[in-house]
Amino acid sequence: MPQSKKGKYSSRLSSKKNSGTHGSFRTHEGFYRMMVESLDGQSIFTTDKGGVISSWNVGSEKLFGYKEKEVIGKNVSLIFTPEDIKKNIPQKELKEAKKKNKVVEERTHVRKNKSLFWASGLIYPLKDEKKIHRGFTFILVNRTEEKALDKRKDDFISTATHELKTPVMSIRLFAEIVAQQAKKTGDKVGLESVKELNIQLDRLTALMNYLLDVAKIQQGKLHLDKTFFNVNEFIEEVIEVIKGISIGHLLSFTKATNKEMYADRERISQVLTNLISNAIKYSDKGNRVIVKSAHDNKNIIISIRDFGFGIPKAEQKLIFSRFYRANAAIENNISGIGLGLYVAMQIIKAHNGKMWLKSVEGKGSTFYFSIPIKSNH
Amino acid sequence: MPKTNKTILIIDDNPYILKPLSLLLSGLGYSVTSATDGKEATMMQIPFSNLILLDSRLQGIKGQDICRKIKSDKSTKHIPIIMCSADNQIKVIAKEAGADDSIEKPFSVSDLLKKIKKYI
Numbered sequence: 112m113p114q115s116k117k118g119k120y121s122s123r124l125s126s127k128k129n130s131g132t133h134g135s136f137r138t139h140e141g142f143y144r145m146m147v148e149s150l151d152g153q154s155i156f157t158t159d160k161g162g163v164i165s166s167w168n169v170g171s172e173k174l175f176g177y178k179e180k181e182v183i184g185k186n187v188s189l190i191f192t193p194e195d196i197k198k199n200i201p202q203k204e205l206k207e208a209k210k211k212n213k214v215v216e217e218r219t220h221v222r223k224n225k226s227l228f229w230a231s232g233l234i235y236p237l238k239d240e241k242k243i244h245r246g247f248t249f250i251l252v253n254r255t256e257e258k259a260l261d262k263r264k265d266d267f268i269s270t271a272t273h274e275l276k277t278p279v280m281s282i283r284l285f286a287e288i289v290a291q292q293a294k295k296t297g298d299k300v301g302l303e304s305v306k307e308l309n310i311q312l313d314r315l316t317a318l319m320n321y322l323l324d325v326a327k328i329q330q331g332k333l334h335l336d337k338t339f340f341n342v343n344e345f346i347e348e349v350i351e352v353i354k355g356i357s358i359g360h361l362l363s364f365t366k367a368t369n370k371e372m373y374a375d376r377e378r379i380s381q382v383l384t385n386l387i388s389n390a391i392k393y394s395d396k397g398n399r400v401i402v403k404s405a406h407d408n409k410n411i412i413i414s415i416r417d418f419g420f421g422i423p424k425a426e427q428k429l430i431f432s433r434f435y436r437a438n439a440a441i442e443n444n445i446s447g448i449g450l451g452l453y454v455a456m457q458i459i460k461a462h463n464g465k466m467w468l469k470s471v472e473g474k475g476s477t478f479y480f481s482i483p484i485k486s487n488h
Numbered sequence: 489m490p491k492t493n494k495t496i497l498i499i500d501d502n503p504y505i506l507k508p509l510s511l512l513l514s515g516l517g518y519s520v521t522s523a524t525d526g527k528e529a530t531m532m533q534i535p536f537s538n539l540i541l542l543d544s545r546l547q548g549i550k551g552q553d554i555c556r557k558i559k560s561d562k563s564t565k566h567i568p569i570i571m572c573s574a575d576n577q578i579k580v581i582a583k584e585a586g587a588d589d590s591i592e593k594p595f596s597v598s599d600l601l602k603k604i605k606k607y608i
Contacts, residue, residue, distance in 0.1 A: 283596065284511075291512070
């Protein structure tokens with residue numbers, strides 16, 4: 112039991128400390144060494160500020176195959192793949208860890224014998240008592256099997272969803288035949304039923320597309336077909352389609368730029384549609400939804416503001432995760448599967464853009480996304 | 489239903505698509521012929537078609553190969569081809585094969601009709 116173990120350690124610590132015979136274990140380097148070495152399933156090591164390895168536990172020896180004496184003094188890039196080194200990933204990660212106080216490390220690493228494995232873990236900046244930055248601590252675990260399992264799951268979802276397309280197509284076609292017959296005979300109930308059937312088929316198709324998008328994102332196969340287009344014409348087009356299917360909200364559009372955007376038009380349309388639909392879904396009828404186009408030095412920024420339920424601070428980061436559903440959605444019985452924002456965020460990231468939000472509970476939310484400006488001249 | 493004298497050839501090896509699609513398009517007044525492969529009998533029907541709906545995944549042959557064959561023959565290359573597939577890369581596949589247009593399954597019937605009417 113982890114809890115009782117923790118309790119045991121702390122009681123041992125305090126009794127030793129109180130007895131005063133061996134001094135404080137808390138400051139005893141040997142104790143920490145023992146603790147780190149006992150975690151032999153995890154690679155724990157430190158580097159200096161430049162990434163030169165300064166300590167290396169037994170778990171690291173097991174995971175990477177290098178003995179401590181072989182790596183001390185070497186740069187941490189030796190555990191990265193040549194592709195990542197080329198992209199300067201090791202230095203970028205250290206920089207980010209320093210800036211953000213922690214970075215999640217999930218990537219393929221290389222062992223001494225050149226074999227590869229999928230590692231998952233964290234990099235923390237290492238600070239001394241005076242909070243002066245001295246280096247970094249890496250904590251890595253081998254997650255190759257879990258990663259493979261995850262891939263099998265994604266492949267399964269992708270294949271199963273793909274196989275659903277043909278029966279859905281078939282149902283659509285037969286439904287249309289029924290609709291035509293109903294039109295001929297003036298069968299109103301029949302026509303109404305086919306209309307409902309088509310709405311459900313649209314939902315099913317949208318759901319399937321989301322699942323396929325997620326699988327594609329997970330496999331790193333999100334393909335972008337970038338072109339230049341005018342940001343305002345594009346937004347007007349999206350708003351026009353949404354107006355056609357949604358009544359009851361006042362959709363307005365503010366133009367603070369007239370730049371050309373370089374992006375995958377269909378994918379960005381998917382993002383914008385998702386954000387406007389959310390603004391509509393999460394606010395009461397009669398409310399305003401304001402879409403705005405703007406730019407700064409480097410980016411085109413599109414924002415979508417609503418005056419709805421808003422998102423509590425604690426939920427704001429979570430809403431971009433896979434399958435996360437906002438409490439407001441569950442409480443208000445709003446349909447969805449918790450993939451829209453995840454997919455939207457990934458599409459924007461694939462464009463080297465950013466997505467963020469400002470929200471006050473009870474007052475509403477504004478979602479923003481930015482796409483880097485590219486000159487077409 | 490508006491009667492037309494246009495002939496649409498559907499090439500799809502899935503009977504659950506072929507049957508309703510044929511029924512539907514003939515219900516709309518088109519004359520419909522169908523095939524499930526790229527064999528000689530199918531190729532014989534091509535010169536008599538005004539438009540071809542071509543699935544990309546057929547048993548034993550790729551739709552894009554049939555497309556290239558039609559588009560490389562002087563006597564048939566003018567016939568519009570709309571490639572359809574559940575593959576979301578169909579736009580790219582169709583473009584590479586020289587097809588005139590493409591549509592991803594499952595499509596809505598109105599979207600398909602819009603595309604057909606663009607050509608015939």
